[in-house]
Amino acid sequence: MPKLLVTAEDVQSGGSDGVLVxxxxxxxxxxxxxxxxxxxxxxxxxxxxxxxxxxxxxxGKSTLVRLxxxxxxxxxxxxxxxxxxxxxxxxxxRARRVAYVPQTISTxxxxxxxxxxxxxxxxxxxxxxxxxxxxxxxxxxxxxxLDAAHLESRPVTELxxxxxxxxxxxxxxxxxxxCLLLDEPSAALDLKHRAGLIRHLRRLxxxxxxxxxxxxxxxxxxxxxFDSVFAMRRGAIxxxxxxxxxxxxxxxxxxxxxxxxxxxxAFGHTFVWSEL
Amino acid sequence: MEGARALAINQKSKIANQKSVVAGxxxxxxxxxxxxxxxxSTLVALWVGYQRLDLLALQSDERARLIFFELRxxxxxxxxxxxxxxxxVGAALQALFRNPLAEPLTLGVSGGGALGASVAIAFGxxxxxxxxxxxxxxxxxxACASVVAVYRLARTGATVLPGxxxxxxxxxxxxxxxxxxILQYFADYSxxxxxxxxxxxxxxxxxxxxxWRMLLFLVPGWLVLFALTRDLHxxxxxxxxxxxxxVNVRRSERLVYVASSLVVGVTVAVGGTIGFVGLIVPHxxxxxxxxxxxxxxxxxxVLGAAFLMLADALAxxxxxxxxxxxxxxxxxxxxxxxxxLLKRQQRYAAM
Numbered sequence: 001m002p003k004l005l006v007t008a009e010d011v012q013s014g015g016s017d018g019v020l021v022x023x024x025x026x027x028x029x030x031x032x033x034x035x036x037x038x039x040x041x042x043x044x045x046x047x048x049x050x051x052x053x054x055x056x057x058x059x060g061k062s063t064l065v066r067l068x069x070x071x072x073x074x075x076x077x078x079x080x081x082x083x084x085x086x087x088x089x090x091x092x093x094r095a096r097r098v099a100y101v102p103q104t105i106s107t108x109x110x111x112x113x114x115x116x117x118x119x120x121x122x123x124x125x126x127x128x129x130x131x132x133x134x135x136x137x138x139x140x141x142x143x144x145x146l147d148a149a150h151l152e153s154r155p156v157t158e159l160x161x162x163x164x165x166x167x168x169x170x171x172x173x174x175x176x177x178x179c180l181l182l183d184e185p186s187a188a189l190d191l192k193h194r195a196g197l198i199r200h201l202r203r204l205x206x207x208x209x210x211x212x213x214x215x216x217x218x219x220x221x222x223x224x225x226f227d228s229v230f231a232m233r234r235g236a237i238x239x240x241x242x243x244x245x246x247x248x249x250x251x252x253x254x255x256x257x258x259x260x261x262x263x264x265x266a267f268g269h270t271f272v273w274s275e276l
Numbered sequence: 277m278e279g280a281r282a283l284a285i286n287q288k289s290k291i292a293n294q295k296s297v298v299a300g301x302x303x304x305x306x307x308x309x310x311x312x313x314x315x316x317s318t319l320v321a322l323w324v325g326y327q328r329l330d331l332l333a334l335q336s337d338e339r340a341r342l343i344f345f346e347l348r349x350x351x352x353x354x355x356x357x358x359x360x361x362x363x364x365v366g367a368a369l370q371a372l373f374r375n376p377l378a379e380p381l382t383l384g385v386s387g388g389g390a391l392g393a394s395v396a397i398a399f400g401x402x403x404x405x406x407x408x409x410x411x412x413x414x415x416x417x418x419a420c421a422s423v424v425a426v427y428r429l430a431r432t433g434a435t436v437l438p439g440x441x442x443x444x445x446x447x448x449x450x451x452x453x454x455x456x457x458i459l460q461y462f463a464d465y466s467x468x469x470x471x472x473x474x475x476x477x478x479x480x481x482x483x484x485x486x487x488w489r490m491l492l493f494l495v496p497g498w499l500v501l502f503a504l505t506r507d508l509h510x511x512x513x514x515x516x517x518x519x520x521x522x523v524n525v526r527r528s529e530r531l532v533y534v535a536s537s538l539v540v541g542v543t544v545a546v547g548g549t550i551g552f553v554g555l556i557v558p559h560x561x562x563x564x565x566x567x568x569x570x571x572x573x574x575x576x577x578v579l580g581a582a583f584l585m586l587a588d589a590l591a592x593x594x595x596x597x598x599x600x601x602x603x604x605x606x607x608x609x610x611x612x613x614x615x616x617l618l619k620r621q622q623r624y625a626a627m
Contacts, residue, residue, distance in 0.1 A: 071519050092522035100520035106435070107513050108374055111567045114297055119513050122521050127506055130300030130570065171517070 363580020366554020392418020552610020
């Protein structure tokens with residue numbers, strides 16, 4: 001059956017009751033007949049919401065986000081973006097609306113940071129056009145917003161892991177998307193840039209209604225910065241709610257399979273740690 | 277002392293500032309510069325030879341005119357066409373595999389093409405060496421088969437292992453070379469001689485017929501590769517990111533395989549395996565004009581043409597009346613560059 005491709009205008013209006021990103025019982029296995037990494041996971045993120053996915057290593061978080069980004073096609077279930085099946089949105093149209101940041105960038109060529117960030121503008125230019133001066137401005141602004149303007153002309157192959165992560169994030173911001181899907185964006189960032197990233201995401205949410213879904217192991221960042229938290233265990237969403245609702249000792253012990261988990265609220269934050 | 281250093285750094289940043297951050301501007305400037313280089317190389321290549329070009333004789337002497345228009349000019353054009361093809365394919369393969377050591381020879385594409393062409397010749401389908409499209413098609417199929425084999429061997433899941441890629445290329449080349457030797461052994465004397473003569477690799481050509489026939493195959497391959505420069509640029513940065521930016525990764529990969537195999541197959545069928553052009557040329561371009569693949573590919577095309585014209589001119593003239601195979605010249609120039617790159621790459625890419 002031929003697939004109907006949806007244009008940007010069609011998608012613009014979509015979205016029932018403000019839900020932007022939605023997974024409905026999606027399943028996925030990397031090898032045919034192999035173990036299912038994601039099994040019947042469902043979640044919905046409202047427009048202009050900051051959401052986090054938490055869970056143990058290997059629980060299927062990255063795969064779920066790849067499914068939401070349209071990089072993988074679910075074996076079962078369905079991913080919707082703005083109420084429209086993601087598979088029906090043309091990839092370049094999708095790229096103007098959803099930006100995805102993987103855990104690492106693999107390049108071995110010494111592209112400058114600005115060159116990498118500029119690739120985020122490619123969904124807006126035609127095949128044979130180069131970026132305009134305005135695109136360069138957008139890319140520079142994206143770097144500056146992440147406090148990384150000084151990296152502009154440095155080769156990415158010479159950057160540290162955290163600096164590379166900032167460049168990858170700036171590339172996603174240069175895409176000017178409605179929704180950011182970030183796979184452990186803060187893993188390699190220092191204290192300042194980690195908080196800076198969350199502050200910037202909140203700014204984007206409040207100023208532009210940006211939606212973001214972030215995989216993180218940084219449970220300290222969630223409350224009060226995030227609107228909702230989804231907990232994953234063995235390929236399924238097992239808990240969802242506000243950070244205060246999910247960050248409970250009994251729930252966390254189940255999510256991570258660790259009875260040493262402690263959670264305490266103080267100074268308006270929820271602190272989570274595992275007893276040594 | 278400090279002042280001198282500060283001055284040097286200042287000087288350096290000034291030079292860096294002259295490089296425009298807008299890739300389109302950089303490409304335009306680079307192409308103007310390289311067009312001049314190409315023009316100069318063409319004139320040099322036309323000028324030198326067993327007999328120096330004599331403009332006066334060209335006007336009056338029928339024989340001199342014949343030599344120039346039927347031998348020298350077609351040969352220089354052929355060198356340019358083959359060099360441009362190899363430069364372009366080298367740049368494309370490096371971007372696709374995110375591997376600065378990739379090129380038609382190291383990936384086994386040339387070897388596969390050579391085996392394909394040998395099969396055609398051994399079975400008598402290349403009465404005039406490289407003259408018949410059958411040889412082109414056979415070389416194309418051989419190149420296709422080897423690129424698919426190498427890629428399948430090197431790819432594990434979502435990543436292509438750079439070391440495995442080159443090892444697989446080496447093995448495919450070795451097996452293909454063994455195939456060529458066996459074919460030669462069993463082929464009758466005249467065909468074996470044909471294979472041998474062709475294997476040494478030469479851009480010897482009479483008239484423009486062969487060049488036109490080649491272009492019929494090459495131009496579509498070139499166009500496909502040029503149409504994919506943006507996708508290849510995004511792929512060179514990161515495959516997953518490229519996909520999220522709307523690149524149809526599988527389709528682009530397949531198109532690059534087919535187009536590269538076609539282009540390399542045809543050049544191998546005509547000139548034999550001429551190695552390392554696709555390695556040296558894109559690297560020179562990168563050092564001069566930066567990493568942007570959309571700049572590197574067209575520039576490698578032009579510089580590749582200039583490079584092989586000069587290499588062939590050197591091959592024609594270095595031994596007086598005799599002639600070196602041009603592949604020997606490019607290998608002598610390219611081998612050390614490959615080793616230097618290998619050494620440099622070990623710093624940031626684990627094999």
